[in-house]
Amino acid sequence: MRRPTARRITAIAAVALLAPLMAACGSDDKDSDSGSGTKSKDKSEGQTLLVYSGRNEELIAPLLEKLEKATGNKVEVRYGDSAELAAQLLEEGGKTKADLFLSQDAGALGALSKEGRLADLPQASLDKVDKAFRADDGSWVGVSGRARVIAYDPRKVDKAPDSVHDLTKPEWKGKVAYAPTNASFQAFVTGMRVLEGDDATRKWLKDFKANDPQVYEKNTPALAAVNDGKAELALINHYYWYEKVAEEGADKVNAKLHYPTKGDPGALVNVAGVGVIKDSDESAAAEKAVDFLLSKEAQTYFSDETKEYPLAAGVTSNVKDLPPLDSIDAPDIDLSKLESLEETLAMLRETGIVS
Template sequence: MLFRHRVRVGALVAALVLPLAACGGDQAGADSLVIYSGRNEGLVGGLLDQLEDAVGMPVEVRYGGSAEMAAQLLEEGESTQADVFFSQDAGALGALSQAGRLAALPADVLDLVPEKYRAHDGTWVATSARARVVAYDPAQVAEADLPANADDVLDPKWRGKIGFAPTNASWQSFVTGLRVLRGDDGAREWLTAFAANDPQSYKNNGAVLDAIDSGQISLGLVNHYYWYERVAERGRDAVTTQLHFVSGNDPLALVNVAGAGVLAGNDSSDAAVSAVRFLLSEQAQRYYADTTAEYPVTPGVTSTEHDLPALSDVQSPDIDLSQLASLQETLAMLQEVGLT
């Protein structure tokens, strides 16, 4: 069955844990470029609408969660109609790379971004970046009391006062980063202590910010750009919440990336590479900086709409983003400690 320009992928079970049913039939072919997008349509739909001119052929997009789409691609294998995977996080890209499902990108594409924002084997490249931050209510939290590191949020004084979004990919990537940095035993110890501190769970980062703004909780663990988008929409005076960027090479300061890769054996390799190149163009990088409040990853592009601290000033832990691929193990650990 043919799918239209945007078809949402429904809820898929246990991303990267349980197999997914493969897409059937001749849904698309070499006459169109097919993108599986783990990025939300509301965030990037306007950008992907501009792709047809860049690649010189019709573009068809499927939307879903990054982990869900990666699982779908692994299930479909070489029979997939997808040409490009556009992911919300590096972990899903790493999972496909490890499975041999991504083709190496040409050097002229890889060289558009710093080395730390691309796969070591050249199979994917970052398109934008975002930082983990602590959002807080200044009426409840003095600046001097803000957490200096991940272990500070385990203090009993924050019991029942911290919000997080357990099903959000950014939270799961943070936990994967914690596992990489501290090992599974260290990560499990932290998560167990965090769970014992009665954190409040919300459906997404926006709901965490809502809870802080209304005074329900004091702190929230979110990505930076949700706050900047809110300020742009409502005005700074209408947003109670403030942001705290943790320093000192701590897991709570993890900078993760959205990124893209070309599926191995796809039918439109030249157009697929052109699509990835477009996502790194000044036009696209400006879109991330001004529309989604994310960090551009190509040098020389900054936001004209949001007062973002420089990405170089964010003290992210020294981590190989390719190592964020072990999402299945992260999900199992989160279930084990009761944080799902």
């Protein structure tokens, strides 16, 4: 039996250490109740796919049922936090029974790609998605996108700032709501580290905290704070606002959205994505499943049910007034590099953003 290399042991230890921290720090609201349902897989059943899903069961189960019907492959699912599942896949290595990893964010996929645990996807599948939203090495592909935005109260704010760097100015002291333990905020900070370096990001975090922002557990109450006049700005993902509008009606929602400009880290577009596990016994069926997730049916599901951006070429969102994805002045970043979340969590603790 081949012995694990020192680099692999380090990677497993690092991600295993990160997983409970991620669980403690929370995840995107829509993926926060992942559940722990586990189903064993009998490889003798043939075309049965075991999916490790970092997206919660309530959200993704209906789509996986559609996948079964569309592909003719039985699907069994293990649900959990994306970082925890990535750690589990690294521990299992070549002995894993998993065929497909459906992740809430690009960082967990990047961690597996870095350690060679994802198979190369067919070029035809990769070509369905813009290069910005897939791995440079072809090991994973995004299936839905979420943009970072600044929610603002137009009753108090004439124009929201174009950069998150403006949020450290005295004029915004005590007026900005955010969810520091939420995975989407932490991915944004990781993106800032990749784009601007650790020193600049550390300074921003210290200055931002010194400006007395309002702390919330999740994005939903942070948005509610703006909507109810308790805060003037909030750092969230775009879909929280669109979900609120869909539920309550545009005339009942006071808050508005502003997209940062000029490639600001506050305009990061992250993805939920999928990768085929290397050495899967059902690699052909898993690749077929990837193509289904990039089909018009699945992409429309993400658009309609979660208000996220469809990423496959030729599929447009049905969400009213949602700006086209290519109109967002997002930063140019390799999303695989968002895998360095452990370093981000250490920096958040160092600066007092999280305890």
